[in-house]
Amino acid sequence: MDACLDLTGQTIEVIVGAKKHVPFTIHENVICASSQFFKKAMSGEWSEAKSRSVRLADEDPDVFHIYTQWLYHDTFPVRVDKPGVEGNAEYLLLAKAYVLGDMLQDGNFKDAILDAMVEKTESKLSNDTTLFPVGPVIRHIYDNTMESSEARRLLVDLYTEHGRGDWLRKRASREDLPKEFLYDLVVAVLDKRYWRYPTRAPVPDPCAYHQHKADNSICYKNRLAQKPRKRQRT
Incomplete structure (x- = not known):
């Protein structure tokens, strides 16, 4: 004590x-x-x-x-080093604790909760992997905090710096992903790309989006290029 x-x-x-x-x-x-x-x-x-x-x-x-x-x-009675659902359940418990700290207006407790979440992302699990908060954790934080919440910012930063597409495709349902989170994430990713690569990338080849895919020889533009032009009367 x-x-x-x-x-x-x-x-x-x-x-x-x-x-x-x-x-x-x-x-x-x-x-x-x-x-x-x-x-x-x-x-x-x-x-x-x-x-x-x-x-x-x-x-x-x-x-x-x-x-x-x-x-x-000054400690938390939670420590789960198992992967998958059980490991994410610990994140959810910490997220609920953060929301409680918000209601109780205890800033130090909220800070300690965020520190615990960051530490969990850096800790190896029993299968020698790491785990990040997904699915219901995001929903709970976004449903129960203000727009200025530091917990929201932490989630966005974790996904911006470490996230992969399958975190959303495989580990979360559409109901788990609030529009506010997706908006915050997109803005953060675009800002990160802009500041890391300030020079403008070349415009992609439009054929990359055409129905013919890789076979540019059958593109309609080739047909137009080969079509003889009609002479106009003067």
């Missing part, structure tokens, strides 16, 4: 979840020093300050558990 934590004073109860109500007992000094949401809730005329209980019905107890672990230990 961090020796700098102030564990004096009273505790508060945080009841998390809609169907299953899970209580968490947390030192008021600890959570109010980190979260602006709780700092406001436990001060002034708010009813929570009098009852010393805060209800978070819309939040996931498993995600809030990640937050409490970070408050007291």
